[in-house]
Amino acid sequence: MGIKYDREMLLEQVRLQMNEKRYRHSLGVADSARRLAERYGADPDKAELAGYVHDYCKCWPAERMREYLVRYDFPDDVLQGDKNLWHAFVGAIVIQTELGITDPDVLQAVRYHTTGRVGMSLLEKVVCLADYIEPNRDFPGVDEIRIRAEQDLDQALAFALGGTIQDLISRNKPVYPLTLLAYNDLLV
Ligand code: DGI
Ligand code: FE
Ligand code: FE
Numbered sequence: 001m002g003i004k005y006d007r008e009m010l011l012e013q014v015r016l017q018m019n020e021k022r023y024r025h026s027l028g029v030a031d032s033a034r035r036l037a038e039r040y041g042a043d044p045d046k047a048e049l050a051g052y053v054h055d056y057c058k059c060w061p062a063e064r065m066r067e068y069l070v071r072y073d074f075p076d077d078v079l080q081g082d083k084n085l086w087h088a089f090v091g092a093i094v095i096q097t098e099l100g101i102t103d104p105d106v107l108q109a110v111r112y113h114t115t116g117r118v119g120m121s122l123l124e125k126v127v128c129l130a131d132y133i134e135p136n137r138d139f140p141g142v143d144e145i146r147i148r149a150e151q152d153l154d155q156a157l158a159f160a161l162g163g164t165i166q167d168l169i170s171r172n173k174p175v176y177p178l179t180l181l182a183y184n185d186l187l188v
Contacts, residue, residue, distance in 0.1 A: 002045035003103055013099060014052055018059040021136075026055055028134030033127050040153050042122040043105070050109040050127045051134075053095045058087040065090045081176055088114040116161055116182030125157050125186075132160040158186035 015023050030051030037047035057065060065086040069079055072093060078085065092111035095101045109127040112120065116128055133146045141163055148156035161183045168175050 002043065003049055003106070005049065005101075010049075010052060010099060014056060017056055022055060022059055025134060025136050026052055028136045029054055029127070029130045032134040033130035036126040036130055036149065036153070037123070039150075040122060040126060042126045046103060046106050046109070046123055047126050047130070049101070049103075050106045050113075050123065051130055053099065053101065053106075054091065054110050054113045054127060054131065055087060056095055056099075056110075057091045060087070060090070062086070068093055077177075082174065085114050085176055088112065112178075115176050115178040116157070116186075117178050118181045118185045120157075120182060120185075122153075125153055129153065129157045129160060154186045158183055161186070 014026060018026070028051075030048045033047035033051040034044045036042070037044040062083050065083070066079070068090045069086060074089060078089060088111055092107050095110060096107065101107065105121065105123050108121065109124045112124050113127050113131055117124075120128070129145075129149055133142065133149050145156060145160045145163070148159055161179060165175050165179060165183060
């Protein structure tokens with residue numbers, strides 16, 4: 001179980017990629033992901049690591065992210081889709097090349113932390129939900145997600161993704177298909 005790395009060095013690298021607020025968020029996600037992992041039986045060390053690095057590329061300029069998407073042959077629906085989704089796909093690549101993270105479970109958790117997907121692993125769910133409920137998060141409805149997160153991982157995550165879907169629709173934004181599929185999948 002678990003995973004070995006130099007935490008101080010990793011966090012220094014993470015800190016360099018982002019602003020102070022995003023860094024605090026990353027630490028919060030790591031903490032919440034560890035707790036959820038302990039509660040639901042995922043690997044707490046992997047959850048914490050994924051939390052630290054999940055938004056590694058979030059503050060990168062879109063053009064820098066686009067270069068990776070092109071170089072790694074991402075499909076058009078990603079390149080033409082909402083740029084808010086890019087940091088997750090690009091992050092999963094860059095944490096391998098720049099941080100040397102190779103654990104496939106951690107890489108998947110980063111890759112799908114924004115969109116979700118059908119058949120999410122326990123670790124993917126934990127990280128995706130931690131992203132919504134970490135202590136620094138403050139948006140309407142966050143407390144209800146926090147309460148649900150104590151009770152039922154799938155229901156809580158479906159509720160959280162449902163809120164994102166509603167928000168996107170209310171702003172006439174497209175919903176990336178994986179998010180809708182993840183939402184449905186968590187309800188069955
Ligand atoms: O990176 P964070 O801000 O911590 O959170 P995130 O990785 O969940 O990013 C969510 C953002 O992406 C949020 O502003 C909504 C936006 N977004 C745009 N299209 C979609 C989407 N989020 C999801 N889940 N699905 C979409 O189709
Ligand atoms: Fe993110
Ligand atoms: Fe995040």
